[in-house]
Amino acid sequence: MIRINRLLAISRKEILQLRRDTRSLALAFVLPVLLVVIFAYGISWDVNDIRTVIVDQDGSTRSRSLVDAFHASGYFTLEEASATSEIDSRIDRGRAQLALVIPPDFSADLGGGTPARVQAIVDGSDANTATIILGYTQAVVEAWSRDLMLSKGVTVQPAVRLRTRVWYNEELVSRNMIVPGLVAVIMMIIAAMLTSLTIAREWERGTMEQLAATPVHRTEVVLGKLLPYLAIGLIDVVLASVLGVLLFDVPFRGSVVLLMVSSTLFLIGALGLGMFISAATRSQLLATQLAMVVTFLPAFLLSGFMYSVDVMPRGLQAVTYLIPARYFVVVTRGVFLKGVGVDVLYTQALMMIAFAAIGLLLSILVFRKEIA
Amino acid sequence: MNRLRDKVERVRELVVKEFRQIRRDPRLNRVIILTPILQLVLFGYAVSTDVFDTPVYVVDHDRTQASRALVDAFTASGYFRVVGQSERPADLVASLDHGSAVVGLEIPRGFARQIHAPTGSEVQLLLDGTNSNTASVAGAYAERIVRAYGVRVQQREAVDLVDLRERAWFNADLSSRDYNVPAVIGAILMLVALLLTSLAIVREREIGTLEQLRVSPLSPGELIAGKMIPFGIIGLLDMVLVTAVAVLWFRIPFVGNPGMLLLASILYLLATLGIGLLISTLASTQQEAFMVSFLVYMPAILLSGFMFPISSMPDSFQWLTLLNPMRHYLEVVRGVFLKGVGIGALWPQYLALLGMGVSVLWFAAARFRAREG
Numbered sequence: 001m002i003r004i005n006r007l008l009a010i011s012r013k014e015i016l017q018l019r020r021d022t023r024s025l026a027l028a029f030v031l032p033v034l035l036v037v038i039f040a041y042g043i044s045w046d047v048n049d050i051r052t053v054i055v056d057q058d059g060s061t062r063s064r065s066l067v068d069a070f071h072a073s074g075y076f077t078l079e080e081a082s083a084t085s086e087i088d089s090r091i092d093r094g095r096a097q098l099a100l101v102i103p104p105d106f107s108a109d110l111g112g113g114t115p116a117r118v119q120a121i122v123d124g125s126d127a128n129t130a131t132i133i134l135g136y137t138q139a140v141v142e143a144w145s146r147d148l149m150l151s152k153g154v155t156v157q158p159a160v161r162l163r164t165r166v167w168y169n170e171e172l173v174s175r176n177m178i179v180p181g182l183v184a185v186i187m188m189i190i191a192a193m194l195t196s197l198t199i200a201r202e203w204e205r206g207t208m209e210q211l212a213a214t215p216v217h218r219t220e221v222v223l224g225k226l227l228p229y230l231a232i233g234l235i236d237v238v239l240a241s242v243l244g245v246l247l248f249d250v251p252f253r254g255s256v257v258l259l260m261v262s263s264t265l266f267l268i269g270a271l272g273l274g275m276f277i278s279a280a281t282r283s284q285l286l287a288t289q290l291a292m293v294v295t296f297l298p299a300f301l302l303s304g305f306m307y308s309v310d311v312m313p314r315g316l317q318a319v320t321y322l323i324p325a326r327y328f329v330v331v332t333r334g335v336f337l338k339g340v341g342v343d344v345l346y347t348q349a350l351m352m353i354a355f356a357a358i359g360l361l362l363s364i365l366v367f368r369k370e371i372a
Numbered sequence: 373m374n375r376l377r378d379k380v381e382r383v384r385e386l387v388v389k390e391f392r393q394i395r396r397d398p399r400l401n402r403v404i405i406l407t408p409i410l411q412l413v414l415f416g417y418a419v420s421t422d423v424f425d426t427p428v429y430v431v432d433h434d435r436t437q438a439s440r441a442l443v444d445a446f447t448a449s450g451y452f453r454v455v456g457q458s459e460r461p462a463d464l465v466a467s468l469d470h471g472s473a474v475v476g477l478e479i480p481r482g483f484a485r486q487i488h489a490p491t492g493s494e495v496q497l498l499l500d501g502t503n504s505n506t507a508s509v510a511g512a513y514a515e516r517i518v519r520a521y522g523v524r525v526q527q528r529e530a531v532d533l534v535d536l537r538e539r540a541w542f543n544a545d546l547s548s549r550d551y552n553v554p555a556v557i558g559a560i561l562m563l564v565a566l567l568l569t570s571l572a573i574v575r576e577r578e579i580g581t582l583e584q585l586r587v588s589p590l591s592p593g594e595l596i597a598g599k600m601i602p603f604g605i606i607g608l609l610d611m612v613l614v615t616a617v618a619v620l621w622f623r624i625p626f627v628g629n630p631g632m633l634l635l636a637s638i639l640y641l642l643a644t645l646g647i648g649l650l651i652s653t654l655a656s657t658q659q660e661a662f663m664v665s666f667l668v669y670m671p672a673i674l675l676s677g678f679m680f681p682i683s684s685m686p687d688s689f690q691w692l693t694l695l696n697p698m699r700h701y702l703e704v705v706r707g708v709f710l711k712g713v714g715i716g717a718l719w720p721q722y723l724a725l726l727g728m729g730v731s732v733l734w735f736a737a738a739r740f741r742a743r744e745g
Contacts, residue, residue, distance in 0.1 A: 023655075027663040031670075038671055042689040043680035045421065045505050051683070092717050094703070097683070125710050127548040128421035128505070129681050135512050160442070160487055160522040161494045164511050167468060169501030177504045193666060197659045204578070281399070284658040285571050289403045292563070293410055301418040306679070308506050310425050310474075316417045330471055333502045344469050 002223075006216050010224025014198070018228060025232075028194060032186045032236045033243065039182055040248040044174040047132040052076045053096040055084050060107035066118070069144040070100070075136045091123050098122050098133050110148075168337040169251075176251065179244035180336035181305030184328045186240055187267050188299035190233045195274030196291035198225055199367065203282040218367045222360070226271050233267040234260070253339030259332065262345075265352035266328045270295065272359025279367045299325035327351040382590055386598025394602065404568075408560045408610045409617065415556040416622055419679060420548050423509040427455040429473035431464050438484035438525075442495070445521050446477065451513040464498065474500045475510055487525050550625065553618045554709040555678045558702045560614055561607050561637065562644050566669055569603050569648030570661040578658065582744065592741040600645050607641045608634075628708030632715065636704040636722065642729030643697040650736035653743050672698045700724045 018025055052070065056063050070076045079096070081087070090096040101119040109116035120137050124130045169176045202208040211221065241259070244250040273295055281287045301307060302316070303325035309317055320326050327348040334340045334348075342349060394400060428446060432439050446452040455473050456463065467473040476498035480486075486493035497514050499507040576582040585595055615633070618624045647668060655661035674680065675689060676698035682690055693699045700721040707713045707721075715722070 021657065021659065024657070024659050024663055027660075027667060031663070031667060034667070035670060038674050042685055043674055044684050045680065046684055047681070049683065089717075092711060092713050125706055126551050126681055128509075129683075131509065160518050160525070161492060162497055162515055162518040163494055164497045164499060164514070166499045166501040166507060166511075169504055169507070172501050172504040172508050174504045177502055189666070193659075193663055197662065201657075201659070204575075283399075284662075285568075285575055286399055286403060288567060288571060288658075288662045289407055292567070293407050297411065297414055301414050304503075307418050307420060308423070308503055310427065310506075311420050311422050313417055334469075334471075337502050338469060340469050 002217055002219050007220040007224045010216060010221055011227040014225050015228045024194075028190060028232050029236065029239065031189065032240045035182060035186060036179065036240050036243045036248075039178045040175045040244060040250070045128065046174060047129055047136070048075055050076045050098055050133050050136070051096050052078050052098045052100060053081050053087060053090050054078055055081050055087065055099070055101045057104045058102050058106040062107040062110055063102045066102065066141070066144055069140050073136065073140050087121060091121070094123070096123070097129070098137065100137075175248055176337060177333075178306065179240070179248065179250045180332040181303065181329045182244075183237055183240050183263070183332050184266070184303060184325045185296075185299050185305055186236055187233050187263065188270055188295050188325060190229070190236055191267070191270035191274040192291035192295040194229050194232065195225070195271045196277045196287045196295075197284050198229075199275060199278035200282050200284045200287045204284060219364050222272075222275060222364050222367055225275065226268070229271050230264070230267055233271070234263065237263045237267075250336060252336050254335030255341060258341060258345070259335045262328065262331045262349060262352050265356040266324065269324055269352070269355035269359035272356070272361075272363040275363035276359070276366055279363060298323045302326065303329045305329050324351065324355040327355075379591075379594060383594050383597045383601070386590065386594070387601045390598065390602040404564075404606055404610075405613075408564070408614055411560050411563075412553070412556050412614050412617055415559065416549065416553045416618070419552045421505055422548050423506050423513070424451050426452050426475055426506060426510045427473045428452045428475040428477055429464050429467040430454055430457045431459065431461055431476065431478045432457065433459060433481040434479050434483040436484035438487060439479045442479065442483075442518075442521055443477070445517050446514070449513065449517055451510065451517075468498065468500050471500070474503070474506060475514070477514075487522070492522070549622060550710060551706065552678075553622050553624050554705045555676075555702050557611055557614050557618075557637075557705055558640070558676065558698045559673055559678060560610055561640060561701075562669060562672060562698055564607050564610055565603060565641055565644035566648045566651065566665040567662070568606070569600070569645055570651035570655065570665050571658050572603075573599060573649070573652035574655050574658050574661040586744060592744060593737065595744070596649065596737050596740055600649065603648070604638075604641050604645060607645075608637060611637045624709060626709055627712035629712075629714070632718070633705065633708050636701060636708075636725060639722065639725035639729050640697055640701040643725060643732050646729060646732035646736045649740060650732065653736065653739040672696055675699070676702055678702060694724075697725060697728050700728075
């Protein structure tokens with residue numbers, strides 16, 4: 001029979017142990033803050049200040065006005081070079097991301113019937129940045145030539161215009177996309193770092209024998225050990241969310257209750273999984289390595305938190321259905337950005353309940369007190 | 373001379389003993405071989421900022437041949453796939469809310485008629501901005517498709533005033549995999565060097581076997597060398613393994629000189645093993661070692677240019693990345709893999725790696741000596 005006071009006694013013991021290890025405890029709170037700051041402030045996919053080298057072989061008023069158009073767009077940091085031979089070394093050394101060559105006959109061709117050529121060479125090693133750079137380049141050139149046509153009195157009305165509207169993250173800030181997903185990743189990290197060691201440690205230090213000698217049920221041990229970490233994890237969720245919303249202006253449009261309930265369920269599942277690894281390996285070294293690969297990396301890479309699942313190979317897409325973080329990221333984004341409720345997120349909510357149940361069951365089943 | 377030979381002999385003995393110990397632990401063996409491969413596959417396939425097959429929900433109020441041709445143009449591009457179609461805008465909203473579609477396309481009634489009128493027609497595109505990268509790239513693709521469609525309808529020659537010729541160097545088809553997979557080597561080496569080293573040493577201290585080694589005739593320097601070399605060798609083996617999988621399985625071009633990669637890897641391992649050793653002197657439990665390792669590993673990955681371009685970071689962070697050995701190593705790895713550039717372009721990176729490796733290792737060894745000596 002499971003007794004609540006025995007369960008709480010295990011929790012109290014775990015808290016005492018955690019409190020003595022102040023550095024680990026501090027790190028459990030420092031890490032989420034650090035991650036939110038780096039993700040929200042330090043990194044993004046937004047491309048600006050494109051280092052551009054311009055070789056203007058024409059040197060006419062027309063070619064200079066094109067260069068000015070690039071300058072005025074604000075996306076490019078321009079640097080002039082006198083010869084095309086300089087392009088090589090600048091791109092090789094990463095000092096330029098884009099090279100624009102305006103050939104000598106540029107203004108002559110503009111007046112004549114043939115289209116005037118402009119060459120754009122982009123460092124393609126970072127494909128995503130390169131695509132965006134080319135997109136900006138095209139837009140500048142197109143706008144410039146449209147203005148030129150207008151000044152000549154030619155108007156061209158396109159047959160179809162596209163009116164684009166963006167929902168949920170209207171300014172397309174990558175921060176708004178990342179912070180809600182980060183909540184899921186942080187919880188997985190906490191689970192991996194704290195619980196994956198908790199049982200293995202008892203085995204390595206020999207304190208498992210003492211625990212075995214006490215009349216506690218294994219369910220009580222597992223639940224008792226889980227409670228303190230659940231509290232830490234929930235504090236981290238609140239910390240990361242508050243930081244994201246207050247400091248980095250990430251919108252929060254949904255229900256706090258929904259976020260907390262689903263976080264609790266997700267956390268129970270993640271902590272259970274961590275404890276399962278711990279009890280199964282009985283070695284801290286192995287447990288950490290496994291926890292990284294089984295809990296943290298999938299949550300980081302396969303959850304859709306940063307990288308869209310749609311473009312993964314089919315086999316890997318199938319695997320993502322087994323990753324609880326994938327569902328949880330949908331919940332956090334739904335709550336933060338879309339402001340949707342349970343009526344939309346019920347599938348994900350059911351998945352959270354299932355994950356919590358499986359995580360707990362696994363950790364209780366694999367946990368043995370017997371000393372072999 | 374003899375003393376040097378004795379020194380080398382003692383270190384060799386310790387290295388052999390360490391390897392024997394690692395070999396005896398079959399589970400650890402599997403972890404050492406399998407985790408890098410698993411990481412490579414995960415990173416290699418999942419880390420992609422390419423955008424294609426984007427799910428789109430279509431609301432076609434016109435339902436004519438012309439409107440269907442526009443939808444076909446979307447699917448034929450390969451960038452979009454239609455996941456649902458209806459006549460009620462509410463369905464589109466629901467599908468975006470659920471996340472089953474990321475893009476909504478709404479074609480107005482009278483579309484077929486308007487496109488031949490001088491005013492033209494207007495179609496509406498709704499983008500789910502929760503994934504800002506997908507949204508902005510998909511929006512740009514849609515723009516291009518619609519423009520091409522318009523030109524086709526008007527049956528006019530594209531009388532462009534300016535002809536922009538684009539060329540991408542080093543990665544002509546702009547696949548993000550070529551850029552990302554080589555970089556995984558940097559992430560894996562750091563994980564091996566940090567986590568295995570710091571945890572293994574702290575564990576020995578916890579179990580008490582480090583104390584036994586201290587009473588042996590090994591000097592602290594020899595002890596450090598004997599402990600570090602096995603992990604260095606494991607790291608290099610992982611590097612070769614991962615490079616082989618990258619080239620043979622992922623078909624990543626390798627145009628540079630393998631020797632340059634090896635040299636950079638050794639320098640990089642000096643720095644990362646040094647950090648691992650430093651962590652082991654700071655941490656008193658394996659849990660602490662794990663957490664501190666992670667605290668170093670995460671920022672190192674994020675601020676290395678692996679997944680996020682350094683040029684998009686604020687200036688202060690760009691300066692910070694100069695202290696990150698992974699940043700310099702990745703520049704070498706990508707330069708060697710994709711650009712085939714030589715020491716002439718990469719010497720600053722080698723110099724930085726060497727400087728960091730020597731100083732971190734020296735500092736860590738001094739601390740280790742103070743603690744264990």
